[in-house]
Amino acid sequence: MTMSTATEKSTVELQAIKAKRAAKAVSLLTTDEKNEALLYIAKELADNSERILEANNEDLESARRAGYDEAYLDRLALTKTRIVEFSEGLKQVADLSDPIGDVLSNWTLENGLEVEKVRVPLGVIGMIYEARPNVTVDATGLALKSGNAIVLKGGSSALNTNKMIVEIIKAALEKTKIPADAVQFIASTDREATQELFTMKEHIDVLIPRGGGALIKAVVENATVPVLETGVGNCHLYIDKEADPKKAMEIMVNAKTDRPAVCNALETLIVHNEWLKLHQELLIETLEKHKIAVNGDNQIVSLIPGSKLADENDWANEYLRLEIAIKTVNSLDEAIEHIEIYGTKHSEAIITENKEAASKFMKLVDASAVYHNASTRFTDGGALGFGAEIGISTQKLHARGPMGLPSLTTIKLMMNGNGQVR
Structure with missing residues (x-):
């Protein structure tokens, strides 16, 4: 598609081209200009909450008729409170430190050439995601604050909601220094539109998939554009033989029940047999x-x-509801081995009063976030102090864990000389 003539270019490619042009303009804006735009978008979203809710109700009705389960409907549903939350989230992004232009290191060569390693925008971000309309707002806010343009491809079940949100965002941008073309939404439900986005290396600098395992796998396996891989969350909680029972149950309940439909919720509980013998009634009762x-x-x-x-x-399942898998083990090593086989490198936790056991677990378990005596629910950009996040990376290159503003940048070497030649 990207090699076609101008008259043959598809709608998706034309949108990507517009985003690439706009990205140049966004990269030149000051922090104040970007922040002013984010605050205006936040105001317009809050002021137009009724329009957003009407569109969301259409999507919810369609999803119910299609037979989606309650966990899916929860991710799709918006309320006035949730709209206020993502509007406030944009204000929080505006308050965050702008990474663009940060000098990470600098040095001078013997010949006097001055070298700086500087944070710069990635360029154009392609965001492919499923049910959650709040991602439309969060991803847009983070992309714009970090000097990028964004091409959004949301799931078909949230089509009306996302179209309305983007319509409001683009109308708001018309009154700011950020060009409205910096935000593009692919409204097509045709699978070919998504496939096309996978291969637009000419115009898209990075793809970020956010959703279920099938979506993420499809992007990773088919994209020729570089992918920042986010992962599903088969999160484990291991109750060690030296775990405090009250602490263990409180953490388990929070991790599983606080919001079961999110990726950092607990899905598999691993219990040491010695602990279970002493506290099985407490576990059953809880x-x-x-x-x-x-x-x-x-x-x-x-x-x-x-x-x-x-x-x-069951051991590999991301239940996303009030359901759990429970595995008994006879050692810490057995627990780590189970996580190695079935974990998704998202968030894993150990409950124990034994510091050596905790240290071994946290060093050996391969995940983007590991916890000792705390809930996996903290794997979240806001909860960990990064501000809003665009997703949680489970890979090891470029970014890992909740991806905030710095994760949406790359580096550039900038050299200042006075006629040096080699």
Whole structure:
């Protein structure tokens, strides 16, 4: 597609070209100019909340008719409170330090050539995501603050909501220094439009997929554009033999029930047999109290009434609802091995009063975030003090963990000389 003549260019390619042109203009803006634009967008989104909710209701009705489950509907649904939250999120992004222009290091060569390593925008970000309309706002805010343009491709189930949000954002940008073309939304539900975005290396600098495993896999395996991979969250909580029972249950309940449909929620509980012998009644009582369905190994099925025998799919499943897999182990090493097999490199936690066990777990478990005596629910840009996030990277190159503003930049070497030649 990118090699076609001007008359043959597709709608998607034309949008990408507009975004690339706009990215140049955005990269030249001052921090104040970008912040003013973000604050105006935030105001317009809040002022137009009724329009957004009307569009969202259309999407929710369609999703219900299509038979989507409650977890999916929760991710799709907006309320006045959620609109206020993402509007406030833009204000928080405006308050964050602008990474563009930061000098990461500098030195002078023997010949007097001055060298600076400077943060600069990535350019054009392609964002491919599923049900959550708040991603439209969060991703746009972070992209613009970090000096980038963005091409958005949301899921078809949120089409009306996303179109309305982007319409409001673009109308707001018309009254700011940021060109409205810096935000592009691909409204097509045709799969070919998404496939086209995968291969636009001429115009798109990086792709960020955010959603379920199938979406992320499709992007990673098919894209020729560089991908910042976000991952699904099969998050584990390991209760060690030296875990404090009260602490363990409080953390388990928070990690599983606070918001089950998000990627940093607990999906698999691993329990040391010695701890289980002493505290099995407490565990059963806690699970029953919070109506958490259980899939477990043979030992768990024999102990917990109503639990089902887990299979391979259960150990790998991201339930996104009040359901959990429980595995019993006889050692810390066995717990780490289970996570190695079934983990998604997102967030993993250990509950123990043994500092050596905690240290070993945190060093050996391969994940973007590891916790000792704390809930996995903290793997979030806002919760960890990064401000809003564009996603949680589970890969190891360029960015890992919650991706805030610095993750949407790259570096440029800038050299100042006085006639030096080599």
